[in-house]
Structure formats: C-alpha cells, structure tokens
Amino acid sequence: MSSEKLPRQGRRPSSVAEAAERLAAIVEAAERAASSVIDDAEEEARRRLDEADARADRLVAARLRTLADELDPPAGDGEPPRLRRIDRNDAAPHDAGPRGLAPRRSGSAGARLLATQMAVSGSSREEIEQRLRSGFDIEDTNEILDAILGPED
Amino acid sequence: MSTAPTGHPSLAELQEIERRYLMRTYRRAPVEFVRGEGALLWDAEGREYLDFLAGISVCSVGHCHPAVVEAVREQAGRLMHVSNLFYTEPMLRLAERLSRSSLGGRAFFSNSGAEANECAIKVARKHAHRRGVEAPEIVSFERDFHGRTYGALAATPKLAANEALGPMLPGFRSVPFDDAAALREAVGPNTAAVLIEPIQGEAGVYPVGEEALLAAREACDAVGALLIFDEIQTGVGRTGSLWAYEQTPVRPDVLTTAKALGGGLPIGACVTSPQAGDVLERGDHGSTFAGGPVASAAALAVLDLVDDAALLRGVREKGAALREALLGLEGVREVRGRGLMLGVGLDASIDATAIGVDLLERGLIVNVPEPGTLRLLPPLTVDSDQIERAVALIGESLVSFQPA
Numbered sequence: 001m002s003s004e005k006l007p008r009q010g011r012r013p014s015s016v017a018e019a020a021e022r023l024a025a026i027v028e029a030a031e032r033a034a035s036s037v038i039d040d041a042e043e044e045a046r047r048r049l050d051e052a053d054a055r056a057d058r059l060v061a062a063r064l065r066t067l068a069d070e071l072d073p074p075a076g077d078g079e080p081p082r083l084r085r086i087d088r089n090d091a092a093p094h095d096a097g098p099r100g101l102a103p104r105r106s107g108s109a110g111a112r113l114l115a116t117q118m119a120v121s122g123s124s125r126e127e128i129e130q131r132l133r134s135g136f137d138i139e140d141t142n143e144i145l146d147a148i149l150g151p152e153d
Numbered sequence: 154m155s156t157a158p159t160g161h162p163s164l165a166e167l168q169e170i171e172r173r174y175l176m177r178t179y180r181r182a183p184v185e186f187v188r189g190e191g192a193l194l195w196d197a198e199g200r201e202y203l204d205f206l207a208g209i210s211v212c213s214v215g216h217c218h219p220a221v222v223e224a225v226r227e228q229a230g231r232l233m234h235v236s237n238l239f240y241t242e243p244m245l246r247l248a249e250r251l252s253r254s255s256l257g258g259r260a261f262f263s264n265s266g267a268e269a270n271e272c273a274i275k276v277a278r279k280h281a282h283r284r285g286v287e288a289p290e291i292v293s294f295e296r297d298f299h300g301r302t303y304g305a306l307a308a309t310p311k312l313a314a315n316e317a318l319g320p321m322l323p324g325f326r327s328v329p330f331d332d333a334a335a336l337r338e339a340v341g342p343n344t345a346a347v348l349i350e351p352i353q354g355e356a357g358v359y360p361v362g363e364e365a366l367l368a369a370r371e372a373c374d375a376v377g378a379l380l381i382f383d384e385i386q387t388g389v390g391r392t393g394s395l396w397a398y399e400q401t402p403v404r405p406d407v408l409t410t411a412k413a414l415g416g417g418l419p420i421g422a423c424v425t426s427p428q429a430g431d432v433l434e435r436g437d438h439g440s441t442f443a444g445g446p447v448a449s450a451a452a453l454a455v456l457d458l459v460d461d462a463a464l465l466r467g468v469r470e471k472g473a474a475l476r477e478a479l480l481g482l483e484g485v486r487e488v489r490g491r492g493l494m495l496g497v498g499l500d501a502s503i504d505a506t507a508i509g510v511d512l513l514e515r516g517l518i519v520n521v522p523e524p525g526t527l528r529l530l531p532p533l534t535v536d537s538d539q540i541e542r543a544v545a546l547i548g549e550s551l552v553s554f555q556p557a
Contacts, residue, residue, distance in 0.1 A: 110367050110402030117404070121394030122462035127469065131400070135363045 111136045115144050125149055161187075161197060182513055189216025192535045194518065204518045205531040205543050210354070210386050210494070213413035214458045215532040221416040224454035228447045236441060243449035250456055251424050255396055255408060258430030261423045262444030266385035266411030267300025269421035270348070272438055273381045273407050274304045276425065277346035278324070280432045284377050288323075289345035294330045298355035299348060299383050308348050331361055333368035340372035346379040346407075347372065351397045354386035357523040358489045358496025363402050370403040379406040379429060385421070386494065389413035390459040390533050393469035393492030400491065416455040420448035459533065468492045468533050471540060475529070478544040484551035493535070497527040499551070508550050517546040 111132055118128045125145055132141045146152075162170075164185050171181075186202075188195045192215055194202045207213060214221060228243065235241060248260040263269045274291060281289035291308055298312075299305040307313050307322040324345075328335035330353065340347060347369045353359040373380040382405035387397035389410060394400050396408060406429045411421030420443075425432075442448075458464065472492040479488050479497055487498040499505050509521040520528040531543070 108402075110363070110370075113404065114363075114400070114402040117399040117401070118394070121396075121399035122465050123394070123400075123469070124466075135402070 108136070111138060112144055112148075115148050119148050125152070164197065182510075184513065191215035191218075192532045192539050200516065202513075202516045202518050203539055203543055203546070205529045205535075206518045206520050207530050207532045208417065209412065209520070210391055210530040211412045211415075212417055213389055213391060213533045214416055214455055215534040216417070218416060218454075218458065218534075220458060221451050221454045224450045225418065225447055228450035232446050234442070234445050234447075237439065237444065241444075241446045241449070243446045243453060244444035247422075247444070247449045247452050247456075250453065250460075251410070251422055254456070254460060255424050256404070256406070256426040258425035258427045260425075261433065261438060262449075263411070263421040263423065263440055264419045264442050264448075265300070266383075266409065266421050267302040267305040268440065268443070269385065269409035269411050269423045270299045270305040270308070270383060271302055272423035272433070273346075273348065273383075273409050274308070275438055276407055276423065276429055276432045277348070277379050277381060279437065280379055280429060281343075281345035283432070286343050286345065288343055290324050290326060290343045291346050291348050292336065292339045292344060293325070293327050293348045294336075294350075294353070294361070295327045296330055296353055296356035296359075297327070297348075297350050297383070298353070299350075300385075330356075330359065331365045333362075333365040336365060336368050337372050340369075340376060340378060342376055344373070344376055344378040346381050348381040348383060350383045350385075350387065351401060352387050352392065352490060352494060354494070354528075355522055357526040358494060358528055360489065360491060366401050366403045373406075381405055381407040381409070384408045385411045386530075389455065390465055390468055391492055391494045391530070392490075393465055393472060395460050395465065397491070413459075414455060415448050415451045418448045418451045420444070420452050464533060471535065471537065474537065475531075475540050475544070478540070479547070482544070482548045482551055484555060493529070493531055493533055495529045496522070497529060497547075499525050499527065501525065503551065503554055508547075508554060511550045511553065512546060515546050515550060517543055519547075 114135065115128050115132060118131065128149075129141045129145060132138045132144065138144070142152075164183060167185060168183075184202075185197045186194045187197050189204070189212070192204055192207075194204045194216065196202065204212070204216070207215075232241065244262060248262075251260045252258060261269075261272045263272060277291060278289045293299065293308045293310070295310050297309060299308040301309075301312065303322050306318070307325040310327040313321050313325070326339060328339045336347065349361060349369060351361055351366070353361070370380055372378075380403065382396075382398050384396055384398070388408070389395065389412070391397070391413065392400060396410075398405055398408065404426075406426045407423060409421065409423050411419075414420050414422065469492055472490075472495065475493070476488045476490075476495060479485050479495070484500050484503050485497055486500050489496040489498065499508065503525070505521045505523075505525050505527055508527060509519055512519050512527075520530070522528045527547070529543075531539070
C-alpha cells in the first residue's frame with residue numbers, strides 16, 4: 001500500500017480548479033497504490049516460482065541420493081560398519097589395467113555409483129557418459145544413464 | 154600508484170620485522186599484497202596481479218566476494234564468539250548443510266584442514282577399537298599431504314620422515330601412490346582407515362585412479378575399516394562438483410574439508426556418514442574456536458555461491474578450456490587434475506621454479522609444488538578473459554625459458 005497521504009476528507013473545495021487538482025491527486029495516488037500492488041504480486045509470484053524450482057531441485061537431488069543409497073545402503077543401528085563389497089561377479093571379463101590390478105568393473109556398482117554421484121552433483125548426461133567410457137570401458141552407457149537420468153527424449 | 158595507506162612500511166621494513174620476530178618456517182615471495190577483488194590482487198606499489206593460486210585454493214569464490222564480506226560483516230557486528238558450550242545458529246545451519254550436501258552423517262568443526270584430519274583420525278581409531286582392534290593402523294599413499302599437526306603429519310609420509318621432529322605418532326603406514334595391489338595388501342584386520350586425497354594437491358596434482366579408489370573401498374569394507382577422503386583442497390567445488398568424491402566410483406565414510414570452506418576465514422570440518430557419526434562422544438574431542446559464528450556465517454555464504462549447478466558446470470567448462478589451452482603451449486608435457494585444480498607438467502629441460510618466479514614478475518601468481526610442475530588453482534569465479542591472459546603469460550614465460 002502506498003504511503004502517499006490522500007487529501008483530507010470533509011474540506012469544501014474553494015474552487016472548481018482546486019477540486020480538479022484534488023481529484024487528480026487522488027487518481028494519481030490510487031494509480032501508485034495499484035502499481036505497488038501489482039509489483040508486490042509479481043514479486044510474490046517470482047518468489048513462489050523460485051521456491052518451486054528449489055523444491056523441484058531438492059526432490060531430484062533427494063531421489064538421486066536415494067538411488068545412491070540403494071547402491072550403497074547404510075547399515076542399521078547396532079550393525080557393524082558398512083561391509084558392502086563390490087561383487088566380483090560384476091567385473092568385466094578382463095581388463096587388468098596397469099600393474100595387473102583388479103579387473104575394471106564394467107557395469108559394476110562402481111560405475112553406477114559414479115554415474116549417480118555425478119548426476120547428483122549436476123553433471124550432464126554427456127559428461128557422465130564420457131567418464132563411464134573412459135573409466136570403465138563401457139560401450140553401451142544407456143542402461144546406466146537411463147536408469148539414473150531417465151530415457152533420453 | 155600505491156594502494157597502501159600513507160605511512161605504510163616498505164617491503165624492506167616488513168622483511169626486517171620478519172627477520173627479527175617471525176619463526177623461519179616459510180620462504181615468502183618478495184611481494185606484499187594489500188588488496189584483492191575476484192581473481193585480482195594488488196601489491197603495496199599498486200601493481201595488479203592475476204591470482205591463479207587463490208591463497209592455495211582458499212579464496213575459491215574470489216578475493217573479498219561481496220556476499221562473503223557482507224555475511225562476515227553482519228555476523229561480526231552481532232556476535233563473534235561464545236564457545237561450543239552454547240548454541241549458535243550459523244554453526245548448526247552449516248553442519249546441516251554439510252551433512253545434507255555430502256555423506257549424511259554428522260560434522261565436527263575445526264579451524265583448519267589439519268585439525269579436521271585430526272578429528273578423522275580419532276574417529277577412525279575409536280571406530281577400530283570398537284571392532285576390537287588394539288593397535289589400529291591408518292594407511293595412506295606416499296606423497297599424500299594431510300597436514301602438519303602430529304596426527305596429520307604421521308599420515309604425511311614425506312614430512313613424517315623429518316627425524317628432527319620425532320618421535321612420530323605410531324600406527325601409520327603408506328603405500329606407493331595409486332597402487333591398488335599394494336593398498337589391498339596393506340589393509341588388514343588392524344586397519345582403522347584408509348586416509349587419502351582423491352587428488353594429491355601438494356604433491357603436484359595427481360588424481361588417484363579409479364582402480365585404486367575401488368580397491369580402497371573394497372579393502373576397507375572387507376575388514377570394517379573406514380575410507381576417509383581428505384577433500385581439504387579438492388572440496389567446495391574445486392574439481393567441478395561440490396565434493397571430488399562425487400566424480401569417483403566410491404563414497405567415503407568420512408570426508409574432511411577446510412581451505413575454501415570459509416572463503417578466506419579459517420574453518421574446517423570433518424563430516425561423516427550416518428554410521429560413523431556416533432563414534433566420537435562427549436569428551437572425545439573439542440575446540441574452543443571451531444564452528445564460531447563468524448567463520449560459519451562466511452562458510453554458509455560460500456556454500457550459497459558454490460553449491461550451484463551453473464557455477465559448478467562453469468568450473469568444469471573453464472577447467473576443460475584451460476587444460477586444452479595449456480596443452481597447446483610449447484614446453485607443456487601434460488596437464489593433470491580435474492575442474493580448476495590443475496597440475497601443469499613441464500618438459501624436463503624447463504626449470505619450473507624459474508618459471509614460477511618469472512610469472513610472478515609478469516603479474517601471474519602460480520605455485521610450484523614439485524620440480525617440473527606448475528599448480529594452478531584459480532578462483533572458481535575466474536572469467537574466460539582472465540584464463541586467456543594467464544595462458545598467454547605462461548606461454549610467454551615458457552618461450553623465454555626454452556633452451557636455445
């Protein structure tokens with residue numbers, strides 16, 4: 001609401017000109033008040049849109065974190081510390097890499113976790129795909145990417 | 154034109170004070186900085202520098218970011234310190250924010266990265282004792298840097314070798330960097346934790362490979378040990394995600410953060426998974442200043458800026474552009490790292506220290522963490538013109554040092 005003072009009521013106009021002037025002032029004040037209401041409404045709408053955007057982002061992040069937890073489940077109260085093992089059967093046929101280390105895990109929980117964490121952190125489908133290809137030698141990344149990000153349009 | 158106040162001492166006068174009154178633990182470059190803004194610094198003579206070190210990855214949102222300055226100013230004018238015997242909102246908000254943005258457990262605040270690692274070491278040892286381990290051991294990689302307090306120092310093999318500071322804390326061992334097989338072999342029933350930097354920073358920017366990360370995770374899981382990521386340099390957006398682990402195939406049980414967290418104010422944190430969050434109990438650890446309202450308010454302002462998809466995407470894109478441009482320079486052998494944490498490996502014939510000194514004279518601040526490597530840690534807010542300028546300066550310097 002505008003803080004402009006309106007002309008005081010009950011005073012008799014001394015002339016037509018003065019009455020017109022007062023009327024103009026009233027109209028101008030009303031227009032300013034209306035403008036302020038519109039500004040407030042627009043601001044409120046913008047705020048609500050921002051909140052909705054933020055809520056949507058949080059929901060997506062929560063969903064992705066849930067997916068991450070499903071891949072890497074937390075232990076319940078009183079249980080021993082996390083003992084998740086990456087399933088050796090998940091490993092690629094063989095890609096020992098340098099120094100004859102453990103095989104890379106094509107399609108493994110590691111690759112899925114990498115993809116999920118990158119998605120949570122805001123990486124694009126292309127960026128995740130590139131890391132899956134370079135880090136895990138995965139030819140067809142669509143299965144993992146679709147599961148996490150949904151199918152491409 | 155000088156930007157220092159009238160009556161400001163000369164550099165020579167400051168050096169004389171240093172000579173008489175400061176312990177000689179640092180070799181400082183002969184420059185006194187008096188002002189900073191974004192990726193720029195000015196010395197007392199008014200000369201402008203492009204800062205591609207950002208106070209060793211501390212000023213990641215740039216020098217004196219207005220939002221951080223305002224948060225600090227506002228909080229400092231209201232309440233600066235009451236100790237951890239009472240509640241203050243900024244610290245609690247920050248704990249919630251750090252937990253929700255990472256491992257989902259609890260946070261302990263510290264005043265530095267080394268202290269954050271001390272907390273992580275305590276968590277690991279107590280967690281191991283609960284498993285019945287009498288002599289818990291912490292495994293790290295050679296050339297890791299975890300800090301200079303005695304616990305962190307013991308996990309920093311290169312510095313721990315300094316016998317003049319002995320005896321070192323027992324219960325630490327190291328294995329060759331990125332050696333998955335050695336890591337698997339080193340982890341056993343007595344292992345309390347594997348403590349590693351996902352990208353070694355002080356060593357010269359060397360990312361740990363996915364094989365070794367997976368081996369660390371698997372080995373820890375097999376014996377019930379904790380996997381601790383020291384994200385003091387890699388965290389808070391430096392690599393293009395809020396935490397570096399988000400771009401790896403593993404999730405640690407504990408992460409430590411500091412440096413960029415406070416935007417220039419000293420604050421660190423040890424953040425756990427839910428399972429590791431209840432290990433430390435009342436009386437196990439503490440700190441008078443840690444999590445103070447001013448540093449916490451600064452950290453919240455930093456996270457408001459950095460935990461932003463567009464900014465993080467920008468870090469990845471700018472990092473990729475910087476890497477590409479550097480690889481095109483004469484004398485650059487390789488570029489390591491991720492996001493805006495890059496190690497530039499130079500040809501063996503080039504003296505990196507001389508390049509670092511020359512670049513400072515040309516107005517570009519970089520760091521030389523090891524012979525043959527320039528380390529670049531520009532503010533995450535650096536713009537593409539500044540990146541181009543830095544690349545041009547490095548190129549000119551390298552050309553001037555090429556053997557005839």
